Amino acid sequence: MPRIRVEVDGVPYDDDVEPRLLLVHYLRDRLGKVGTPVGCDTTNCGACTVLMEGLSVKSCSVPAVQADERQVTTVEGLGMNGTPHPMQQAFHEAHALQCGYCTPGMIMAAIDLLRENPDPSDEEIREGLEGNLCRCTGYQNIVRAVRAAADEMRRQPEREVAP
Known part of the structure; x- marks a missing residue:
């Protein structure tokens, strides 16, 4: 099983993941980042959009292994010190x-x-x-x-x- 190191909302994670695990499911099911919804599962709706290295990606189409050694920001990671973005x-x-x-x-x-x-x-x-x-x-x-x-x-x- 591949091991990934990823920083999500400023917190580093080091996890074993199935090669076919999608980033949206990694964020929601493993990390509890439920602010990123699963919408259509086909990249059509964009509800699952997150930032990876500052660029928007539809996390329902990105395998979690592609986030290895990258920084991911979810909607939950936007605010600073309790102040909304x-x-x-x-x-x-x-x-x-x-x-x-x-x-x-x-x-x-x-x-x-x-x-x-x-x-x-x-x-x-x-x-x-x-x-x-x-x-x-x-x-x-x-x-x-x-x-x-x-x-x-x-x-x-x-x-x-x-x-």
């Missing part, structure tokens, strides 16, 4: 969720989008999030939240992603 705060303030199922993946994909483009237009936000589906909203508040978070993150660049 600007993206989390913006989603809350803009009412950018209804059922909340897509929210963790949407937040993680939006953070990666802002890493690439810190000042996106509404159209660029929509294009950047097109791999993440929300079945409840009309996306208006999600776009509004990403724009607000982008403004805040430009004011506080040290708050990009923690850890």
Whole structure:
């Protein structure tokens, strides 16, 4: 059985994993990171999006062994000292969720989008999030939240992603 060393939300882990174990199941079942939901299991919805080495990945399509010697950030690892990440705060303030199922993946994909483009237009936000589906909203508040978070993150660049 392969052994992996991975840092998740700033905490190092050293585990034996089955070669076919998916990252989403490793995070949820082994590490208790249940903030990353299992959505479609086919990469279509994006609910399971996490950051690996700062880039968004759909964890339902990534074998856990590919996270070996890498840093993974889940939605649970975003806040600093009890303070929500600007993206989390913006989603809350803009009412950018209804059922909340897509929210963790949407937040993680939006953070990666802002890493690439810190000042996106509404159209660029929509294009950047097109791999993440929300079945409840009309996306208006999600776009509004990403724009607000982008403004805040430009004011506080040290708050990009923690850890």
